[in-house]
Amino acid sequence: MTVDDTALHATGIVKRYRRHTVLDGVDLEVRRGEAVALTGENGSGKSTLLRICARVLRPDAGAVRVSGRVGFCPQEPALFDLLTADEHLALFGAAAGLSRDEALRKGHRRLDSLGFHARPGTVVRDLSGGTRQKLNLAVALLAEPDVLLLDEPYQGFDHGTYVDFWDLVAQWRGADRAVVVVTHMLTELWRTDRVVNLKEDT
Amino acid sequence: MKHRWLTVAALQGRDLARRRMVLLVLVGLPLAWYASSAAAGLDYAVGSGTLGVGWCVGATALFTVLGGRSVDPRLVQAGYRPWELLAGRLLMLLGTALVLAAFFAAVMVAGSRPDRPGAVALSIVLIAVVSIGVGLLVAALLPRELEGTLLLIAFVGLQIGIPTAVAQWMPYYGPLRMTDTSLPPANLALLTAHAIACTVVLVLAAGALWYRRVRLTPAAPRRAEMPGRP
Numbered sequence: 001m002t003v004d005d006t007a008l009h010a011t012g013i014v015k016r017y018r019r020h021t022v023l024d025g026v027d028l029e030v031r032r033g034e035a036v037a038l039t040g041e042n043g044s045g046k047s048t049l050l051r052i053c054a055r056v057l058r059p060d061a062g063a064v065r066v067s068g069r070v071g072f073c074p075q076e077p078a079l080f081d082l083l084t085a086d087e088h089l090a091l092f093g094a095a096a097g098l099s100r101d102e103a104l105r106k107g108h109r110r111l112d113s114l115g116f117h118a119r120p121g122t123v124v125r126d127l128s129g130g131t132r133q134k135l136n137l138a139v140a141l142l143a144e145p146d147v148l149l150l151d152e153p154y155q156g157f158d159h160g161t162y163v164d165f166w167d168l169v170a171q172w173r174g175a176d177r178a179v180v181v182v183t184h185m186l187t188e189l190w191r192t193d194r195v196v197n198l199k200e201d202t
Numbered sequence: 203m204k205h206r207w208l209t210v211a212a213l214q215g216r217d218l219a220r221r222r223m224v225l226l227v228l229v230g231l232p233l234a235w236y237a238s239s240a241a242a243g244l245d246y247a248v249g250s251g252t253l254g255v256g257w258c259v260g261a262t263a264l265f266t267v268l269g270g271r272s273v274d275p276r277l278v279q280a281g282y283r284p285w286e287l288l289a290g291r292l293l294m295l296l297g298t299a300l301v302l303a304a305f306f307a308a309v310m311v312a313g314s315r316p317d318r319p320g321a322v323a324l325s326i327v328l329i330a331v332v333s334i335g336v337g338l339l340v341a342a343l344l345p346r347e348l349e350g351t352l353l354l355i356a357f358v359g360l361q362i363g364i365p366t367a368v369a370q371w372m373p374y375y376g377p378l379r380m381t382d383t384s385l386p387p388a389n390l391a392l393l394t395a396h397a398i399a400c401t402v403v404l405v406l407a408a409g410a411l412w413y414r415r416v417r418l419t420p421a422a423p424r425r426a427e428m429p430g431r432p
Contacts, residue, residue: 056275
């Protein structure tokens, strides 16, 4: 692995919640064009590690280096209940420096690829769980990120969309992006290049 | 894109506008406080309505922040600067507070025909503005709906009975003193300055606490400083 290939490099990550140590010196390195599955039992610190890599959670020790822009899809949809899909696209698009028109164009393309169907003007609160999750994933993809950190992003997806999601992972990897997917779906691990099992590998 | 904080303000405004029950309470609660006191012929009807406006604006600020609790860190991660989110939210709250204040100033001046209508109108505007800071600080200190609401109720309720020596240090002192007809007229400029100073302090304190929650962790040290790297 050359230094330039590394898109995400987390070293010596330690995270404690009070006296409970969730992560104890975890390392994670992901190259461009690599898809990594992050597995582990409940409470093993998968989501915590992903949040630290996304820099929304501060580790007690260790360092994270990311090359390029990061797209982060949290496990629970982090969206405004009373805004519509288009309003979310405009809001997150502005964060990435996109105009409203650009954000809507790109966002609709992402949503179409995920099979998002909702009446225009429907607010998030009125979307089904799976549809909400599709929007949650789409806004993470808006900025064409170099590193994708996805925390069980397929929850609530119907089977067809679930299969499409893994095809999209293959596409993103083919586009030289680094993809980390937290998953419990062991039957899909063959679709990734590498499996990092927290507790076992760390 | 320039002025991303305006995008935040506009979308926060839409979020609030869709909360019909909240809007109803925003208007109904101060109106009920004022109308019930005025109907009973109480001297402090205007003060009661003013306090009602303060509670409602504070609650709006509280729930606006709490509504974005899970989204804010993600928006910062996506590229917003924390100050853009805060500025957008403040702009929306300020607009809401001023519209509400203008409406209630008109209602109370028309309904009670006070000797100093200008002071009454000013007091309502000031309590609406200072309540933004109160609501933001409560949200920053107790970022949970029930606890935050109870704290806000307790805080507003306390304003009625506390002794003047303590009240002078409270954010609502200026606006409530302006509506107090049992005392001789006070210096409006000083009371206005008091309220504005309180607002600034409250917003800065709330902003600092909120920033600690949403800021991104610092970028990693340079490669040579990273552990395990030559």
